[in-house]
Amino acid sequence: MQTDVQTPAAAMPAPKLGRWANANELPVIDFTPLSGSNEEAIERVAREVHDACRDIGFLSIVNHPVPPAKIREIFRQSQRFFALPLEAKMKAYMGNSNLFRGYLPMDEPGQKKAYRGKAIDGFQPHLDPTRMRARKPHKNEAYQISLELPDDDPDVKAGKPLHGSNLWPEGLPGFREAMLDYHSTMTEFAALLASVFARGLSLPSDYFAQFYKKPLIQVRLLHYLPQDTQAALEGGDSRAHQDAGGFTMLQQDDVGGLEIKSKSGEWLIVPPVENSFVVNIGDSMRMWTNNRFASTLHRVVNHYGRERYSVGVFANPDYDTLIRPLPTCVDAEHPPTFDKMLSGEALLFLYSRVWPSKGDPDKVSEY
Numbered sequence: 001m002q003t004d005v006q007t008p009a010a011a012m013p014a015p016k017l018g019r020w021a022n023a024n025e026l027p028v029i030d031f032t033p034l035s036g037s038n039e040e041a042i043e044r045v046a047r048e049v050h051d052a053c054r055d056i057g058f059l060s061i062v063n064h065p066v067p068p069a070k071i072r073e074i075f076r077q078s079q080r081f082f083a084l085p086l087e088a089k090m091k092a093y094m095g096n097s098n099l100f101r102g103y104l105p106m107d108e109p110g111q112k113k114a115y116r117g118k119a120i121d122g123f124q125p126h127l128d129p130t131r132m133r134a135r136k137p138h139k140n141e142a143y144q145i146s147l148e149l150p151d152d153d154p155d156v157k158a159g160k161p162l163h164g165s166n167l168w169p170e171g172l173p174g175f176r177e178a179m180l181d182y183h184s185t186m187t188e189f190a191a192l193l194a195s196v197f198a199r200g201l202s203l204p205s206d207y208f209a210q211f212y213k214k215p216l217i218q219v220r221l222l223h224y225l226p227q228d229t230q231a232a233l234e235g236g237d238s239r240a241h242q243d244a245g246g247f248t249m250l251q252q253d254d255v256g257g258l259e260i261k262s263k264s265g266e267w268l269i270v271p272p273v274e275n276s277f278v279v280n281i282g283d284s285m286r287m288w289t290n291n292r293f294a295s296t297l298h299r300v301v302n303h304y305g306r307e308r309y310s311v312g313v314f315a316n317p318d319y320d321t322l323i324r325p326l327p328t329c330v331d332a333e334h335p336p337t338f339d340k341m342l343s344g345e346a347l348l349f350l351y352s353r354v355w356p357s358k359g360d361p362d363k364v365s366e367y
Contacts, residue, residue: 015233017301018259018267025268026260027052028276032063034192043199050200057281057294058260060273066189068275070182071251074311077178078221081143081169082309092143092167095356102167104142106225108356120341123283124244124350139227139235140300143169144220145179155214155319161348162216162319182311183219186249190217190315193247193279201289202328208246208317216245216316216347224257224300224308236301243282243295244350245316245343250278255308261297284316284343290325291337319344 029048033041052059081089086105094102145166149156155163168176194208201207227235240261252258258270258278270278286295302308317323321343325336351357 015236016267017229017233017303018269021260021268021270025262026056026058026060026270028060028062028273030063031061031065034196035065046196046199049196053197053200053281053285053289053293055294056260056262057286057296058270058298059279060270061277061279062273062275064189064277065192066185066277070185071275073178074182074219074221074251075253075309077172077175078143078223078309078311080172081175081221082141082223084169084172088169088171089141089143092169093356094144094167096358097164097167098357099146099162099164100351100355100357101144101146103169104144104355106139106141120338120346122287122338123341123346124242139225139231139302140222142220142222144218145183146216146218147183147214148180160319162344162351179219183217183313186219186313187215187217189249189277190215190247190313193249193315197247197285201292201326203326211317211321211343212315214318216319216344218312218314218316220312220314222308222310222312224302224310226302226305226307229303232301232303236299240297240299242286242297243280243314244284244347245282245314246285246288247282247315248280249313249315250280250310251312252278252310253308255302255304255306257300257302257304257308258310259299259301261299267299282314282316284323284341284346287338287341288323288326288329290329290334292329292334316347317343319347 027048029045029052031045033045036042049059089103090105092103094100094104096102146162148166149163150165151157153163156165166179191209191212194212195205198205198207226232236259250258252270252272254272254274256269256272259267260270260280262268280298281293281295283295286293300308323341323343325338330336
C-alpha cells in the first residue's frame with residue numbers, strides 16, 4: 001500500500017481549468033492498416049501506439065473496427081437507463097451484489113476501512129486515505145457490467161471473486177441485449193489492441209491472449225450533470241486518478257470534459273472526436289511493462305452547461321493473471337521495479353475500497 005506522506009488537502013493549490021490538447025500532446029492514430037495485410041504498415045501503427053503509451057499513456061484511435069451503429073446504440077441505451085427514476089435504477093444498485101456490478105448513484109461514499117484483496121506499492125496511489133477524505137462531491141452516476149456467467153460456471157460455483165451474473169434494471173426492453181453485445185464487441189477490440197501493444201513491445205502478437213481467456217472486462221456507462229466551474233473543478237480535481245487495469249477504451253460524447261495531466265503538471269483537455277476511442281494505460285499494464293508505459297492521472301471537469309455521457313470499457317485481464325515485468329522491458333539499465341502482482345487480488349483491493357458491496361466486506365468468502 002502507498003505509504004508516502006501526502007500534502008494536506010488545505011495546502012494543495014487551487015485547481016485550474018485545463019487547456020485543449022494538441023496533436024503532439026494527444027496522438028491520433030489511424031487503425032486502417034490493421035484491417036489489411038501490409039506488415040510494414042501494421043508495424044508502423046504498433047510503433048506509434050508504443051510511443052504514445054510510453055510518452056503520454058493516452059492516445060486517440062480512429063478508423064477502428066467497432067461499427068458506428070453500435071456506438072450510437074450504446075449511447076442511446078445509456079440515456080434510456082439514466083432517464084429512469086432513481087427508484088428504478090436503485091433496483092440494480094451495486095450494493096445488492098458482492099461482484100461490484102450494477103448502478104452507482106451520485107455522491108456515493110467512496111472510502112471504506114474494510115477491504116478485500118491485496119495490492120502492492122505503486123498500485124493505485126490515489127487510494128491514499130488523505131486524498132480519499134479530501135474528495136469533493138461529483139455529480140455523476142454510473143452503471144456497469146462485466147462478463148456474464150451462469151450459476152453453473154465452475155468459477156461461480158467455487159465462489160471466485162468478481163465472477164458471476166450482472167444486475168439488470170427492469171422495464172428496459174433491449175437494454176440487456178445491447179449491453180452484452182457491446183461487451184462482446186469491445187472484448188474483440190481489446191484483443192486487437194492487446195496484439196498491437198505486444199508488437200510494439202517486441203513480443204509475439206498473441207502474447208497477451210493467454211491472459212485474456214476469461215477477462216474481467218467491464219463496460220461502464222457514465223452520466224455527468226453540469227456544474228458551475230468551481231464545483232466541477234473541485235469535484236474533478238479531488239477525484240483525479242489513474243486507471244487500475246490493463247487499459248481503458250473510452251467513448252465520450254461531444255460535450256468533452258476529460259482532462260489528462262501532462263508530465264509538466266498541466267491539465268490538457270481531450271478533444272471529443274465522433275466515433276473515435278480514447279485509449280489509456282492502467283496501472284496493471286504500466287507495471288507489466290516495468291514502467292515503460294505511462295499510467296496517467298486524469299479527471300473529468302464538466303463545466304460546459306450540458307449533461308455529459310461517456311462509455312468506458314476497462315480491459316482487465318483474467319483474475320489469476322500473475323503480472324510480472326515483461327522480459328522485453330527488463331535489462332541492465334531497467335531492472336525490475338517490482339516482483340509480481342495477482343491481477344484479481346489487486347482489482348478486488350481497489351473495488352472493495354471505493355465501491356459498495358453486499359454485506360460486510362470482511363465476511364465475503366475468499367477464493
